[in-house]
Amino acid sequence: MGSTQLTGRVIYKGDLGYEEAIKNWNPYVDTFPLVFVFAQNARDVSNGIKWARENDVPLRVRSGRHALDKNLSVVKGGLVIDVSDMNKVTIDKRKGLATVQTGILVGPLVKELALNGFMAPFGDSPTVGIGGITMGGGFGVVSRSIGLISDNLRGLEMVDAKGRIVTANAHHNEDLFWASRGGGGGNFGYNTEYTFRVPRAPETATVFNIVWPWDQLESVFRTWQRWAPFVDERLGCYLEIYSKINGLCRVNGIFLGTKTEAVRLLEPLTTTGTPTQVDIQSLFYLDAINYLDPPQPIPEQSSQSVKFSSVWSLDLWSEEPISIMKNYLEEATGTEANFFFENWGGQIRRIPKDKTAFYWREPLFYSEWNASWNQPKDEARNLASVEKVRQQLQPFVKGSYVNVPDQNIKNFGEEYYASNFERLRRVKAKYDPENFFCFPQSIPPAP
Structure with a gap:
């Protein structure tokens, strides 16, 4: 045993509060650490690191409980330094x-x-x-x-x-x-x-939310990918297409400009297919934030386990990747399973690839997809479905996003960080x- 003592709010396995401490947003990653240190300051973090070293105990750090793959921010039988009490x-x-x-x-x-x-x-x-x-x-x-x-x-x-x-x-x-x-x-x-x-x-911003019938996803995606990476860079948006059983297909986002301009810029989308909802509003900036990110209970635990993967698209998608996406969403059994896209460009692209460690400056858009399940018996099938899509998309995309880690990626250094x-x-x-x-x-x- 070393001389260092754990400090901060220390919770061992069996202590009051342990059952709450082990919960993460994604139940797929849950495990049973030996001890949690809820650090109150840098000294508590330092003592945790020294203690783990002296006692030869595996160590992880956790901030928002949002790890998307196993053994990244929690570790079985180890010490987890949780910084969530440090929020000034x-x-x-x-x-x-x-x-x-x-x-x-x-x-x-x-x-x-x-x-x-x-x-x-x-x-x-x-x-x-x-x-x-x-x-x-x-x-x-x-x-x-x-x-x-x-x-x-x-x-x-x-x-x-x-x-x-x-x-x-x-x-x-x-x-x-x-x-x-x-x-x-x-x-x-x-x-x-x-x-x-x-x-x-800005004092105000324009937010928007456009919803289509699910079966129009192909025409919506085609319009979105030809438009979103090239539109006025004050406009950022997500395209989300959930599984067929969920039935949601929507674009939402923000434009740092007037509603009149936004309506004009969004016309390619609003005139595609037959949207069931078109909501475009000019709001005070704080209200715009609340519109896009309504408050959620924290830490909210998803009722479903989720597995993610991600890619960067440097070219527009041809028919083949579009059909890979559609087939996946038709067959997905979890209501939370989806494909998620975000438009790239503008200020992101102006910084050279080697100026910071973040390499992926050039893509037109970002994509991720996930599978979700409630029962342990469904885990293997869903994990395999996410990996199958990753393999199928390989000829059409590049790399992956380190914040959406996927341990199926063997050459992760090149995929996350490239050169x-x-x-x-x-x-x-x-x-x-x-x-x-x-x-x-x-x-x-x-x-």
């Missing part, structure tokens, strides 16, 4: 900077910033933790206007593999700062604080040469 936000209005502890969730952060007249790139799920999403890139419907979450990162505080508290920014530990903008969470150390550039929010992978391995070798922060698909140190 300090805004420097004069400098346009926000200093944010890494346990805050995206929804509350974006809303607090909006209340103060600022904006942040936000994801499609308000319950994701800022800790993990930032490290992998992080994007949302305003990213075409202001870049990725990681593009707006200006500095961070991190606890390294030896338990030392270090900082990184453009002038100090620059290699670590580079790697932290797209290099994936938990690889180099456990982050405790971020400083973001936060642009001024930035070797440089990430060198940074890993410098800051964690013993590979103490090791988990499925973690970055291995360069030899």
